[in-house]
Amino acid sequence: MKDSAAVSNKKRKTYQQLSYWGKVGRDIATNPVLYLMFLPVVLYYILFCYKPMYGALISFMDYVPGIPFWENEWIGFDNFVRFFNDRNFFRLFKNTLVISFSSIIFGFPAPIILALLLNELKSRTYSRVVQTISYMPHFISIVVICGLIRDFTMNTGVITQFLGIFGFPQVTMLGEPSYFVPLYVISGIWQEIGYGSIIYLAALTNVDQELYEAARIDGANKWKQTIHITFPSITPTIMTMLIMRLGNIMSIGYEKIMLLYNSQIYETSDVISTYVYRVGLLDMDFGYSTAIGLFNSVINLLILLLANKLSYKLTDTGLW
Amino acid sequence: MSAKRLSALLLTALMAASAAVSCGEDSPSEPVSNAVSSSDEAASGASSAETAASGEITYPVEGNPTVTYWCRLTSNASASVASMNDLPFTAELEERTGIDVEFIHPAQGTDKESFNLLVASGDLPDIVYYSWFNGYPGGPEAAFKNRVIEPINEHMAEWAPAYTAYLAENPEVAKMVQTDEGNYPGFPFIRGEEILWISWGPFVRADWLEQIGMEKPTTIDGWYEMLTAFKNECGATAPLTTWDKDFGIFNSGFLVGAWGMATDMYLNDDGEVVYGPAQPGFKDFLAEMQKWYAEGLIDPNFYANDRSAAETNLMNGFSGAIAASPGQGLGVFEKSLKEIDPSAGYTPLQWPTLNEGERPQFGQKDTYFNNFGLAAVTASSENKEAAYALLDYAYTEEGHMLYNFGTEGVSYTMEDGEPLYTEMITNPGEGMSMSQMLAQYTMPQDDFPFVQDGRYFMQYMQLDVQKEAIQLWQETDAEKHWLPPITPTEEESKEYGTIKTNLDAWRNEWCVGAVTGKNSIDEYETVFLPELESIGLERALEIQNAALERYNNR
Numbered sequence: 001m002k003d004s005a006a007v008s009n010k011k012r013k014t015y016q017q018l019s020y021w022g023k024v025g026r027d028i029a030t031n032p033v034l035y036l037m038f039l040p041v042v043l044y045y046i047l048f049c050y051k052p053m054y055g056a057l058i059s060f061m062d063y064v065p066g067i068p069f070w071e072n073e074w075i076g077f078d079n080f081v082r083f084f085n086d087r088n089f090f091r092l093f094k095n096t097l098v099i100s101f102s103s104i105i106f107g108f109p110a111p112i113i114l115a116l117l118l119n120e121l122k123s124r125t126y127s128r129v130v131q132t133i134s135y136m137p138h139f140i141s142i143v144v145i146c147g148l149i150r151d152f153t154m155n156t157g158v159i160t161q162f163l164g165i166f167g168f169p170q171v172t173m174l175g176e177p178s179y180f181v182p183l184y185v186i187s188g189i190w191q192e193i194g195y196g197s198i199i200y201l202a203a204l205t206n207v208d209q210e211l212y213e214a215a216r217i218d219g220a221n222k223w224k225q226t227i228h229i230t231f232p233s234i235t236p237t238i239m240t241m242l243i244m245r246l247g248n249i250m251s252i253g254y255e256k257i258m259l260l261y262n263s264q265i266y267e268t269s270d271v272i273s274t275y276v277y278r279v280g281l282l283d284m285d286f287g288y289s290t291a292i293g294l295f296n297s298v299i300n301l302l303i304l305l306l307a308n309k310l311s312y313k314l315t316d317t318g319l320w
Numbered sequence: 321m322s323a324k325r326l327s328a329l330l331l332t333a334l335m336a337a338s339a340a341v342s343c344g345e346d347s348p349s350e351p352v353s354n355a356v357s358s359s360d361e362a363a364s365g366a367s368s369a370e371t372a373a374s375g376e377i378t379y380p381v382e383g384n385p386t387v388t389y390w391c392r393l394t395s396n397a398s399a400s401v402a403s404m405n406d407l408p409f410t411a412e413l414e415e416r417t418g419i420d421v422e423f424i425h426p427a428q429g430t431d432k433e434s435f436n437l438l439v440a441s442g443d444l445p446d447i448v449y450y451s452w453f454n455g456y457p458g459g460p461e462a463a464f465k466n467r468v469i470e471p472i473n474e475h476m477a478e479w480a481p482a483y484t485a486y487l488a489e490n491p492e493v494a495k496m497v498q499t500d501e502g503n504y505p506g507f508p509f510i511r512g513e514e515i516l517w518i519s520w521g522p523f524v525r526a527d528w529l530e531q532i533g534m535e536k537p538t539t540i541d542g543w544y545e546m547l548t549a550f551k552n553e554c555g556a557t558a559p560l561t562t563w564d565k566d567f568g569i570f571n572s573g574f575l576v577g578a579w580g581m582a583t584d585m586y587l588n589d590d591g592e593v594v595y596g597p598a599q600p601g602f603k604d605f606l607a608e609m610q611k612w613y614a615e616g617l618i619d620p621n622f623y624a625n626d627r628s629a630a631e632t633n634l635m636n637g638f639s640g641a642i643a644a645s646p647g648q649g650l651g652v653f654e655k656s657l658k659e660i661d662p663s664a665g666y667t668p669l670q671w672p673t674l675n676e677g678e679r680p681q682f683g684q685k686d687t688y689f690n691n692f693g694l695a696a697v698t699a700s701s702e703n704k705e706a707a708y709a710l711l712d713y714a715y716t717e718e719g720h721m722l723y724n725f726g727t728e729g730v731s732y733t734m735e736d737g738e739p740l741y742t743e744m745i746t747n748p749g750e751g752m753s754m755s756q757m758l759a760q761y762t763m764p765q766d767d768f769p770f771v772q773d774g775r776y777f778m779q780y781m782q783l784d785v786q787k788e789a790i791q792l793w794q795e796t797d798a799e800k801h802w803l804p805p806i807t808p809t810e811e812e813s814k815e816y817g818t819i820k821t822n823l824d825a826w827r828n829e830w831c832v833g834a835v836t837g838k839n840s841i842d843e844y845e846t847v848f849l850p851e852l853e854s855i856g857l858e859r860a861l862e863i864q865n866a867a868l869e870r871y872n873n874r
Contacts, residue, residue, distance in 0.1 A: 087855065088822075154621060154624075172620060175621065282432050282821075
């Protein structure tokens, strides 16, 4: 050990001179414990994200479960062509984008606003209480949440009855195609606003308090302070979250929609993932559903790259 | 209790051992299981020599083999246990057959996905209980070809003598449970008697009928009159309700049957497969329903309802009519309603017809085997003979009693040659229902591979109103229109599956809209039918009719 140390001491390159792997090696040698802690994460990604990727190959196959993987027949892009020619393709595509964009436009700023409001609260106790209550819906099972939504928005439901006071028609909201997206988005905000605000609250605690002091001396009121100090300070966090959210634009989970929709509102509520569930998983058409999944992922990736580029242009922050 | 724990422990040990065996190592710690499961012909020949000689299996079988068994955990059983391994029924079955069963259940309500993923994983248990005829694309023949399961033809005479004998005595059943090629995929759930074929029908508030001074209506016009009176005189806001969403209110040909069709595929009078929504007369039906809906006779939320919504409507007097099952529907609702108002109650109605005195053509009636489950032994199983023995037990006389009535002296007693459930089953204490008790000791309420006994049913139908319902609902010609368990070929099945999924989705979407008034009935010919055609209705019927021909030629 000592010998080699002496030798390497002589020849030791500076950090900058090392090759990439050399740098990694040096880093591991200096911070072994950190890397050990990182190891499970790497393994997780290799085992659960990279290894299963070969499964995407079945989107080019006439896949039959049960027979050995490589014995399946290759059919090229047939599954994709089938999806693009599907009678529901445009409706599914449109609904997916509409629901996703609406969720981002209205749902994304909500936790930020809540975090900013909470940050301004003087009473710690009150702030804690508000936070706890607003987290709660996140931890309730989606099945229960959707049951509540369905009951409350029925023609006899409490929300419909309440809105009736203001002249709102007494109809079952989930039977009206035009109400589905607002219901989906608003209930989504209610579910996630508290939980989503945690990360922004964390970012807010890191804002330098001296900045506020300086602003106050310059005569800035609360609103000006928020606009010119608080907001810019958490922009990197906001941008990161936004880009990540945009990267999921095509992947709306099917559970909530499945639990809420019915045949009356397919025209605004049927999305790609619910269709995949019906045709792919229930009809055992794995090749087809994988093809649709792959199509989604490709679009997601493109949007992610685009959003990241734009973000650098506009705010000088981004994912990488 | 401790015996149960011990057996569970033993079972775990055996499982571990057999897992080692299935990994390809001949584990010396588990020689017995090997003897039974060995594919070595000499060994299996030797172990089954005595059974072959006597023509029946001697239970308990030797060697205490373990068999893994994938099936749905029914809601009745799930009320008290997390797995069928914990049921007293299973303990009794294990003791009698000498075979340890290790049940594997999919999560509640995910049977279909779980089954598909199970098959895709390639890691199969010994027995898989599923609707192999219509649940696996291409049916059992495709499953044979893909080496998922094996036909039981080769060994059934030797390893499953009781089931073989049953089929020989019931050629009608035998035709239903084989494939077009004459292969038997496994052990089916059979509704042994006609009385068991009834599981759905309409019933209404008897006290309301009295209040409005009406006889039981038999026709559509009578129904219209009754529902209108329910609305105007009894204060119903949703006179006719349902617990099935989308178009499910008309399931089994309820109301629509009066116009001579069902809402799905069925056999017409010429014995051809047709799709109800495309039949002449369906438009008239939709027009009538649109009128009913507009006048507030049908639950305004019928397309979004579930069981709890229907129950709320019925118990609060918002609704007075529904079509549902005799046990979980009529029986449960009758009891709950009586608790709220002892003078209230339900009465069953016959399936409505268009004209007075007609015999209903549609309605719900099953037959011996209605695409229900079939327990298949997987091709990769290493315990085939034990699996056959376990499944065959259900078709023996003793097994028949166990599956239907449980253990004598515990869950039933024999009186004048008739098995009668004990008080423990029929009248359990607080918080338990008869269904839940039955699920602990017996199987008759669950589709499971055995022959269901009619003597169970009449005891389960405890209320007079239920018995009356069964008699009344039987009076249809529904069996003429019943679609037998036909299977498209493997190549056709994906195509058919996609078309059928889209057909039904479009039917639900457009027809529900027609009933609620969102879609104009005039567009039936210009919008609805052309879309059905463009989805591929003709092709779907072609596939189905070819499959039917193959079935008829069996």
